[in-house]
Amino acid sequence: MDIGNRPLSGYGFTDGVLPAACPSRIVLNHVTSTWGVLVLVALSQSDHRWGELRRTVQGISEKMLAQTLRTLEHDGFVLRTAQPTIPPRVDYSLTERGRALTEHLLPLMSWISDHADEIVGEASGPAD
Amino acid sequence: MDIGNRPLSGYGFTDGVLPAACPSRIVLNHVTSTWGVLVLVALSQSDHRWGELRRTVQGISEKMLAQTLRTLEHDGFVLRTAQPTIPPRVDYSLTERGRALTEHLLPLMSWISDHADEIVGEASGPAD
DNA sequence: CAGCATCCGGAAAGATACTG
DNA sequence: CAGTATCTTTCCGGATGCTG
Numbered sequence: 001m002d003i004g005n006r007p008l009s010g011y012g013f014t015d016g017v018l019p020a021a022c023p024s025r026i027v028l029n030h031v032t033s034t035w036g037v038l039v040l041v042a043l044s045q046s047d048h049r050w051g052e053l054r055r056t057v058q059g060i061s062e063k064m065l066a067q068t069l070r071t072l073e074h075d076g077f078v079l080r081t082a083q084p085t086i087p088p089r090v091d092y093s094l095t096e097r098g099r100a101l102t103e104h105l106l107p108l109m110s111w112i113s114d115h116a117d118e119i120v121g122e123a124s125g126p127a128d
Numbered sequence: 129m130d131i132g133n134r135p136l137s138g139y140g141f142t143d144g145v146l147p148a149a150c151p152s153r154i155v156l157n158h159v160t161s162t163w164g165v166l167v168l169v170a171l172s173q174s175d176h177r178w179g180e181l182r183r184t185v186q187g188i189s190e191k192m193l194a195q196t197l198r199t200l201e202h203d204g205f206v207l208r209t210a211q212p213t214i215p216p217r218v219d220y221s222l223t224e225r226g227r228a229l230t231e232h233l234l235p236l237m238s239w240i241s242d243h244a245d246e247i248v249g250e251a252s253g254p255a256d
Numbered sequence: 257c258a259g260c261a262t263c264c265g266g267a268a269a270g271a272t273a274c275t276g
Numbered sequence: 277c278a279g280t281a282t283c284t285t286t287c288c289g290g291a292t293g294c295t296g
Contacts, residue, residue, distance in 0.1 A: 017166065017169055017237055017240075017241050018166060018169065018170060018184055018185055018186060019186050020186040020187035022244070023244035023245050023247070023248035023249075024237075024240055024241045024244040026244070026248055027240050027243070027244045027247050027248065028165065028237070028240055028244075029162060031240060032160035032161075032162070032165055033160075034157060034160075034288090037156065037160055038145065038146060041145055041146065042146060049258090049259095050258070050259055050260085051258065051259085056146055057146055058146060058147050058148040059148035061288075061289050061290070062259085062260075062289095062290090063260095063261090063262090063288075063289070063290085064288070064289075065260095066259080066260060066261080067288095075247050076247060076250065082259090084296085085296095086257090086258090086296055087257050087258045087259080087296085088257095088258055088259055088260090088295090088296075089258080089259090090258080090259065090260090097243070097247075100239070100243075101236075101239065101240075104235050104236040104239045105236055107232050107235075108159075108229075108232040108233055108236055109145055109152075109156070111228070111229065111232045112145075112152055112155050112156055112159060112229075113145050113152045115155070115225070115228075116150070116151035116152040116154070116155045116156075117151050119151070119155050119203050119204060119225075120151035120154055120155065121151075122204065162269085177277085177278090178277070178278050178279075179277065179278075182278095188270095189269085189270055189271055189272085190271090190272090190278085190279070190280090191269085191270070191271080191272095191279095191280085191281095192269070192270065192271095193279095194278085194279060194280080195269090210278090214276095214277090215277045215278080216276090216277060216278055216279085217277075217278090218277085218278065218279090
């Protein structure tokens with residue numbers, strides 16, 4: 001796949017991402033946060049309850065799960081449905097906007113997942 | 129991992145992203161790091177020198193720029209070309225792999241940039 | 257017991273000053 | 277110009293508590 005030196009342009013969005021004080025930065029930091037991506041991926045597969053998310057997104061702490069879900073809900077990516085039963089049952093699902101986002105997110109994740117082994121494998125020294 | 133309804137699925141990568149101890153997580157954290165994304169976007173437009181990157185990716189500190197570039201170079205996304213002149217000149221560019229990655233990254237950034245205003249604008253309360 | 261909120265210690269991010 | 281060293285701040289994870 002040879003694509004010269006500036007093959008990927010034509011998006012014109014870069015004026016809105018690289019500047020410091022733009023809304024894109026805020027949303028970007030939410031979406032690309034460590035756990036934000038994984039929660040979105042998990043929810044893109046199916047709706048999840050709190051405990052399910054906690055188990056599916058391996059390694060996430062309860063604090064970060066709560067915080068991530070609150071942020072994503074606040075941004076309108078995730079819908080929280082709480083049922084005042086005992087014990088409480090809270091379901092999380094993607095909104096329309098969340099699905100629109102993950103449509104762009106999943107291909108990226110797929111590529112990373114496909115190439116992660118070779119990338120990490122050929123590591124010339126310890127990093128990260 | 130049994131997943132019942134999978135609306136956006138068909139990717140099959142999720143088995144390799146959500147588990148804790150997988151290489152995908154490492155690469156993912158590098159790529160989706162706060163500054164990693166922005167540096168990749170900047171380099172997708174054209175090669176940059178150190179000082180150019182510092183000015184283009186607004187708000188990045190020198191420490192984080194150095195650290196981010198080192199990580200991305202180590203992962204094989206970025207090529208560092210140093211000329212031992214005085215004053216020194218160091219150019220950074222995307223590798224083939226880096227271009228393959230940004231091909232998936234740019235559409236996501238474009239979407240975020242397009243919708244950031246409405247997302248942040250409709251904020252119902254203080255967050256972030 | 258499920259689903260959170262809060263407090264604390266360590267780790268990482270971030271800004272600044274300095275060096276070749 | 278292109279970084280490193282140092283210091284400060286913010287973030288993350290774990291433990292604990294609370295509520296129905």
